[in-house]
Amino acid sequence: MNYKDFFDKLEDSLEGSAHLDELANANHDPFRILISTIISARTRDQNTRKVTKRLFTKYKTPQDIANLSEEELQDLIYEAGFYRAKAKHIKETSQIIHEKYDGKVPRDFDKLIELPGVGRKTANCTLAYAFQIPAICVDTHVYRISNRLGWTKSKNPKQTEKKLKQLIPKDQWIRINRLFVKFGQQICLPNNPKHEICPVEDICPKNFSMEQK
Numbered sequence: 001m002n003y004k005d006f007f008d009k010l011e012d013s014l015e016g017s018a019h020l021d022e023l024a025n026a027n028h029d030p031f032r033i034l035i036s037t038i039i040s041a042r043t044r045d046q047n048t049r050k051v052t053k054r055l056f057t058k059y060k061t062p063q064d065i066a067n068l069s070e071e072e073l074q075d076l077i078y079e080a081g082f083y084r085a086k087a088k089h090i091k092e093t094s095q096i097i098h099e100k101y102d103g104k105v106p107r108d109f110d111k112l113i114e115l116p117g118v119g120r121k122t123a124n125c126t127l128a129y130a131f132q133i134p135a136i137c138v139d140t141h142v143y144r145i146s147n148r149l150g151w152t153k154s155k156n157p158k159q160t161e162k163k164l165k166q167l168i169p170k171d172q173w174i175r176i177n178r179l180f181v182k183f184g185q186q187i188c189l190p191n192n193p194k195h196e197i198c199p200v201e202d203i204c205p206k207n208f209s210m211e212q213k
């Protein structure tokens with residue numbers, strides 16, 4: 001399998017940009033990308049966009065956000081799923097970045113993953129979108145589509161990440177999340193995927209076994 005050709009083919013068939021891609025394309029700073037990735041968990045792109053815009057219109061830096069109370073943060077991000085827990089994590093993470101890292105998001109997986117509210121997915125998304133460092137961010141779309149394509153037979157995102165790293169050349173890693181999020185929103189939908197217009201239908205085994213378990 002030539003993965004570069006595969007991703008080129010997807011790219012040609014998809015429109016627009018998903019939220020994190022938009023932020024990265026707009027050259028927004030790594031802090032905004034990190035916080036928006038925390039906000040995006042279990043939240044639709046349109047709500048993540050809205051909440052990120054509202055928060056960063058007034059408050060720009062880790063220090064600004066660390067100075068907000070949890071209640072103020074909750075009011076600013078209430079359209080996001082689990083907004084109470086996220087408000088707590090965003091405040092704590094902002095505080096650590098301000099105090100320990102001099103206001104700069106660390107470019108290091110092990111340091112990122114120690115921040116409150118930051119798991120493997122958020123750490124990898126931040127590396128890929130904010131710093132263009134090769135990383136595979138396994139969200140719900142990447143997990144589902146990798147299994148359907150037969151690239152992985154994983155029970156969890158960590159296994160998917162490991163397998164994809166073995167299969168796919170490193171220079172293609174940062175394309176995976178960007179393309180699979182759009183692909184998962186436009187064609188390979190969670191329910192009723194549009195096989196009839198799928199550009200890679202001819203090589204897809206349509207493996208839904210992991211979704212039935």
Ligand code: SF4
Nearest residue numbers: 188193195198201204
């Ligand atoms: S053929 Fe269907 S299941 Fe396979 S990638 Fe395309 S839309 Fe998804």
